[in-house]
Amino acid sequence: MKTTLVGSYPIPSWLRAAPSREALTDATSVVFALQQRAGIELLTDGELSRFDVNHPETNGMIEYFVRPLGGVRASVTRSDVARFAAQPHLGFRARPAGVVTGELDEGTLDLVGAYRAARAVATGPVKFTVTSPYMLARTLLDEHYGDLRSLALAIARVFADQVREIDADVLQVDEANVPGRPEDAALAAEAINIVLDAAPGTPAVHLCFGNYNGQRVQTGRMHELFEFFAALRADHVVLEAARHDTDDLKILAELDTLRFGIGVIDVKDTQIESADVVAGRIERAAAWLGDPGRIEYVHPDCGFWILARSIADGKIAALVAGRDRYLGR
Numbered sequence: 329m330k331t332t333l334v335g336s337y338p339i340p341s342w343l344r345a346a347p348s349r350e351a352l353t354d355a356t357s358v359v360f361a362l363q364q365r366a367g368i369e370l371l372t373d374g375e376l377s378r379f380d381v382n383h384p385e386t387n388g389m390i391e392y393f394v395r396p397l398g399g400v401r402a403s404v405t406r407s408d409v410a411r412f413a414a415q416p417h418l419g420f421r422a423r424p425a426g427v428v429t430g431e432l433d434e435g436t437l438d439l440v441g442a443y444r445a446a447r448a449v450a451t452g453p454v455k456f457t458v459t460s461p462y463m464l465a466r467t468l469l470d471e472h473y474g475d476l477r478s479l480a481l482a483i484a485r486v487f488a489d490q491v492r493e494i495d496a497d498v499l500q501v502d503e504a505n506v507p508g509r510p511e512d513a514a515l516a517a518e519a520i521n522i523v524l525d526a527a528p529g530t531p532a533v534h535l536c537f538g539n540y541n542g543q544r545v546q547t548g549r550m551h552e553l554f555e556f557f558a559a560l561r562a563d564h565v566v567l568e569a570a571r572h573d574t575d576d577l578k579i580l581a582e583l584d585t586l587r588f589g590i591g592v593i594d595v596k597d598t599q600i601e602s603a604d605v606v607a608g609r610i611e612r613a614a615a616w617l618g619d620p621g622r623i624e625y626v627h628p629d630c631g632f633w634i635l636a637r638s639i640a641d642g643k644i645a646a647l648v649a650g651r652d653r654y655l656g657r
Contacts, residue, residue, distance in 0.1 A: 330369040335457040336631030337374030357449040367648040373446035398435035400426040412469045424469035432482045439490040456496035460503035462516035480519040488526035499527035502534045513556035521561045534566040551579040568629035570594040578616045591629035600642035606650020
């Protein structure tokens, strides 16, 4: 039962104030080192290179991936906004992340370069994260493909071409939209699997119900997503569970093809958990899964980017201490 983070870490104030390539390298080194000192076994780069001051509510989870793509217009007009608002879309998003005007290609997106830059200063096994093609497709105004499936699969194929060169220990696809639209479970899984199948390392999926300024924006239930889980070609699924309804999570015991990462740190609460609280959450998860061996990782519910660094660091220490308490170390 190893520890990891979901992906993001708070942007250091000195990097935010004076961003540069050198400062980014230094900050990434710091994020790796502090995780390793705390005892985290699978490290993340903190997703520091993705931060966009103009889109702080998603910390680069969307714009970073779609705006560089060939076939996407990043400038959005008033009429684009009106057309986007007239169709079903993310309820918490008023503007499209971009406008799809032609066949998609990688454009200037360089996930391989971002991974290699992080890997060069990493101090242990590394997880690299990519946003779900399905989720990204729903943030775009499509004026070319004509249907959501074609757009999502086009994004997936572009990502897969780059993921093949990313030899991270774990390649994680982040999906925070399908919990609110379980009727799209088959489509979301189809697009995500294209990316997972391309990963040289261990494929994983992070599923959450949204984390926008500490708010949970999706209202779905786990049992509605059984088809989604069953269709994934992943080694494990990284779940938020620290504040999730325990009864709703029990359905996962029936998914004998998957192992799990279990969220045991509440990122929407600034109080730092005790080791006993974390150990209790692990024990609860082991009980409803029926086998603690199915818990491959324990981690926070979601990324840490919304928290102050002092709180995030305290929660990282609590994560490791709670895991060790549960294992009797």
